[in-house]
Each structure stands twice: as structure tokens, then as C-alpha cells.
Amino acid sequence: MHDLVQPVLTIAGKDIRDAVNDRFVILITAFLLLASLVALAVAAIALKGDVATYAEAKAGLIALGKDASTIPDPAFYPLKLLRGFVEHVEIIGAIIGILIGYRAAASERGRQTLALIVTRPIAQWQFLAGKVLAGTAIISSGLVLAFVVAGASVILISGVMLGPEDIGRLAIVMSAAGLYALAFFLLGFVTALWAKKLPNALLLAFTVWLGFVLIAPQIGDTLDPDNQVAGGVFKQLQIAKPQQLEILQSFSTYETIRNGIEVASPTKHFERLSFAILGIKDTYAGQPLMPILAEKTSDLVWLLAIALALGLLLFARRLDPNRLSKE
Known part of the structure; x- marks a missing residue:
């Protein structure tokens, strides 16, 4: 077993050391943190203002003789502040995944060592597994740092503490983000391994990234009639849920096409899952975690299926040393 695992760990360790020495990976991770913190700070300051307003109003009522126990506590949802953070992870996290995956193959091809490696007494799966393990570790480290900073910032800026369940929700979304970024890592790795010319890879x-991260979700949102009015058309018109379903049945073909465009994107699945778990979408704010997880299992399965499909694609194809030299 040691002889099988050791080459994998050796290759992974080498890639991780190279990534640590590569300032570009550190810079784009820092950019993700900076962009996310700016969006988070704006939302957190607004929440802090709401908390202060409530505290002043409560103090005023108590001063007038109101019993403090009869004053209802407002429902503050600090995880809602992470909307901008999640949206940045969707875009920048996918870019980081692609670049790390591309670099994992390009670094070997650029030094013209990849063709040599696959002719050495090491199984192809060991080489690929080492690369994927390193990419997973690099991506996971960056996301753990980003989510820890985001959670701490929510507390420090807004003044609202996160409970154990809030931290658990953050951990679930962080895991989903890792799976999401891993899919794009595999995309960048596969294309860089197989393309005759690295720039083409x-x-x-990035063409795939543009289509699935930016274009498909935007088309789905734009074509959704309920997104054309703040808060939703149904909510503004106070239409009950049964009537909503009845109305949507009249547009079933249109809705099927629109939703099909949306669900083709892993970004949309990650967003739906994250917005529900964190309570960013009003429908799920304050709702218990387990029913939300049960409802959103399909989105998690989609993310897992995409990553597995790319992984199988990677390991199923035989590397050809004659095509791996730098061109």
C-alpha cells in the first residue's frame, strides 16, 4: 500500500510547494478575499445600523415604563450578509480553479517534463491522483481562509454573533464551494493536458467558464418573470402559492426552457444551495437546516456529478507522451 500511495503524495507535495512559491496563486486568492470583504462590509454596516436602531427603540420603550420582556426581539439573519461573498466565490472561485488546474499541467509541459514523467515507472493514475490531490488541497486551503475571514468579518463589522448552527451552515456551503471549484480545476487540468497548444486550452x-458561470445564469434570471419586480411579482401582488402554481402551469413550456438553461450551469446549483442554506433567499430565512438540506440535495448531487464526470474523463483517457511536449 505504501508503494502505491507514496508516489501520489510525492507528486502532490511537489505541486503544493510550487503553488506556495507561485505568488500568482496567492495574489488571486487575496483578490477574492478583498472583493468579498468590500461587499461584506457594506452589508454588515447596514445590519449594524439596524441593530443599533432596535437597541435605541427598545431603550426608549423601557424608559417609558414598558416591560422589557414584552418587547419582541427582531429576527436578525447575519448570514444574509454573505450574498456578495457567495457571488464572488461563484465567479472568482471558478477562475482560481481553472488557473490552478491549468498550471498543474502547464508547469510540467512548460518544462517539457510531463512526457518524461509518464514514461517513468509510475502508474498514470498515481501521477493524475497526485495532481488532483494537490489541487484539492490548494483550493480547500484558500476557501477555508476565505470563509473564516468572512465569518469573522460578519461578527466584527455587524456586531451580531454567529451561533453553532450558523457555523455549521457556513461549513456546508464551504464544502459545496470546494466541490464547485474542484470541478473547474478539473476542467482546466483536462484541457491543459489534452490540448496540442496550451494557449488554446x-x-x-474560459469559454466554458463564460458560458456556464456568466451567460447561462444571467439568461435564466433575466427570463424569470418573477425577477422583474423587487421582491417578486407574486409577492407584490399577494398571490397565494396555489394560484402561483396554477399560473405557472400556463407557461410550463417557457418555464421548462428557462429553468433548463439555468440548471445547465453548476454556478446556479451552487447559488441555489448556498442561498437556501445561508437564508439569503427570504423563503429560507429562519427555516430549520435539515428540511432545507433535504430540498436542496439535488443541487449538491448535480455539483458532485459534474466533478465526478470530469474526474472519470481525466482518468479514463490514456496520456500520449508524443503529444505532451511544449509546442
Whole structure:
């Protein structure tokens, strides 16, 4: 067993050390943190103002003789502040995944060592597994740092503490973010391994990124009639849920096409899952975690299926040393 695992760990360790020495990976991770913190700070300051307003109003009522126990506590949902953070993870996290995956293959091809490696007495799966293990570790480290900073910032800026369940929700979303970024890592790695010319690989990977991260979700949101009015058309018109379903049945074909465009995107699945678990979408704010997880299992399964499909694609194809030299 040691002889099987040791080459994997050796390759992974080498890639991790190279990534630590590569300032570019550190810089784009820092950019994710900075962009997310700016969005988070704006929302957190607004929440802090709401908390202060409530405290002043409560103090005023108590001063007038109101019994403090009869004053209802407002429902503050600090995890709602992470909307901008999640949206940045959707875009920048996918870019980081692609670049780390591309670099994992390009670093070997650029030094013209990849063709040599696959002819050495090491199984192809060990080489690929080492690369994927390193990429997973690098991505996970960056996301753990980002989510810890985001959670701490919510507390420090807004003044609202996070409970154990809030931390658990953050951990679930962080895990989903890791799976999401891993899918794009595999995309960048596969294209860089197989393309005859490395620039073409990066172009192809970012074309896929553009289609599935930016275009497909935007088309789905734009074509959704309920998104055309703040809060939703149904909510503004106070239409009950049964009537909503009846109305939607009249547009079933249109809705099927629109939703199909949305669900083709792993970004949309990650967003739906994250917005529900964190209570960013009003429908799920204050709701118990387990029913939300049960409802959103399909989104998690989609993310897992996409990552597995790319992984199987990677390991199923035989590497050809004659095509791996730098061109």
C-alpha cells in the first residue's frame, strides 16, 4: 500500500510547494478575499445600523415604563450578509480553479517534463491522483481562509454573533464551494493536458467558464418573470402559492426552457444551495437546516456529478507522451 500511495503524495507535495512559491496563486486568492470583504462590509454596516436602531427603540420603550420582556426581539439573519461573498466565490472561485488546474499541467509541459514523467515507472493514475490531490488541497486551503475571514468579518463589522448552527451552515456551503471549484480545476487540468497548444486550452476553459458561470445564469434570471419586480411579482401582488402554481402551469413550456438553461450551469446549483442554506433567499430565512438540506440535495448531487464526470474523463483517457511536449 505504501508503494502505491507514496508516489501520489510525492507528486502532490511537489505541486503544493510550487503553488506556495507561485505568488500568482496567492495574489488571486487575496483578490477574492478583498472583493468579498468590500461587499461584506457594506452589508454588515447596514445590519449594524439596524441593530443599533432596535437597541435605541427598545431603550426608549423601557424608559417609558414598558416591560422589557414584552418587547419582541427582531429576527436578525447575519448570514444574509454573505450574498456578495457567495457571488464572488461563484465567479472568482471558478477562475482560481481553472488557473490552478491549468498550471498543474502547464508547469510540467512548460518544462517539457510531463512526457518524461509518464514514461517513468509510475502508474498514470498515481501521477493524475497526485495532481488532483494537490489541487484539492490548494483550493480547500484558500476557501477555508476565505470563509473564516468572512465569518469573522460578519461578527466584527455587524456586531451580531454567529451561533453553532450558523457555523455549521457556513461549513456546508464551504464544502459545496470546494466541490464547485474542484470541478473547474478539473476542467482546466483536462484541457491543459489534452490540448496540442496550451494557449488554446486556456481559451477553451474560459469559454466554458463564460458560458456556464456568466451567460447561462444571467439568461435564466433575466427570463424569470418573477425577477422583474423587487421582491417578486407574486409577492407584490399577494398571490397565494396555489394560484402561483396554477399560473405557472400556463407557461410550463417557457418555464421548462428557462429553468433548463439555468440548471445547465453548476454556478446556479451552487447559488441555489448556498442561498437556501445561508437564508439569503427570504423563503429560507429562519427555516430549520435539515428540511432545507433535504430540498436542496439535488443541487449538491448535480455539483458532485459534474466533478465526478470530469474526474472519470481525466482518468479514463490514456496520456500520449508524443503529444505532451511544449509546442
